Every structure is written in C-alpha cells, then in structure tokens.
Amino acid sequence: MREANGPPGDDWTRVVAATDVPPGKLKGVATRQERLVLANVDGEFYALEDRCSHQDFPLSSGELEGCELECPFHGATFDVRTGRATRLPAVRPVRTYDVEVVDGEVYLRLG
Numbered sequence: 001m002r003e004a005n006g007p008p009g010d011d012w013t014r015v016v017a018a019t020d021v022p023p024g025k026l027k028g029v030a031t032r033q034e035r036l037v038l039a040n041v042d043g044e045f046y047a048l049e050d051r052c053s054h055q056d057f058p059l060s061s062g063e064l065e066g067c068e069l070e071c072p073f074h075g076a077t078f079d080v081r082t083g084r085a086t087r088l089p090a091v092r093p094v095r096t097y098d099v100e101v102v103d104g105e106v107y108l109r110l111g
C-alpha cells in the first residue's frame with residue numbers, strides 16, 4: 001500500500017474504498033469500460049475481468065480461497081494474481097488489471 005495523495009497517475013480510475021473489500025472477499029465493480037472483480041488477499045488487492053472464461057458468468061458471485069477465485073457456476077478456479085485458469089472447465093485465463101491503493105482508495109489502470 002502506497003502512502004501518497006491522489007491517484008497514482010492520469011490513467012488510473014478510483015473504484016472503491018479499500019474498506020469496501022475486506023480481506024478474503026470479492027467485490028464486483030463497474031467502470032464505464034468494463035465490469036471487474038476486486039479481490040483482497042490478506043490486504044493485497046487484485047483486479048480481474050468479471051467474466052468467467054468458461055461461459056461468461058460473473059466471477060464476482062464466486063468465492064475467494066487464498067489466491068484462488070472459484071466460479072460458482074461450474075467450479076472453475078482462477079489465480080487472482082495472474083488470471084490463469086487453475087481448474088477445469090475453464091482453460092483460458094481472464095484479463096487482469098493493475099491495482100494501487102492510495103490513502104485507502106483503490107485505483108485501477110484500465111485500457
């Protein structure tokens with residue numbers, strides 16, 4: 001977590017307060033461009049596209065276990081750090097985004 005004022009840069013978008021995503025939890029967020037899911041793994045934040053690579057259902061409805069996000073629809077899992085699919089039926093990764101937490105606010109670099 002950085003100690004600074006304001007967004008990390010012009011291409012970063014504030015999405016939620018860090019306290020809105022407690023450790024071990026997921027939160028779906030919508031920006032103008034994308035639907036994303038935030039994951040808090042012991043205070044480290046990760047962001048992925050909120051769409052399972054199996055059949056496009058929202059990953060934000062899933063469960064976070066350590067660094068693994070489980071899709072509730074057919075049980076595929078993804079590593080939130082990389083987006084890599086780690087259990088069938090998903091085989092393709094999901095897109096990940098850069099995340100910064102500044103002064104308790106979560107910022108994403110989109111695009």
Ligand code: FES
Pocket residue numbers: 052053054055056057071072073074075076089090
């Ligand atoms: S839609 Fe996620 S496992 Fe099928």
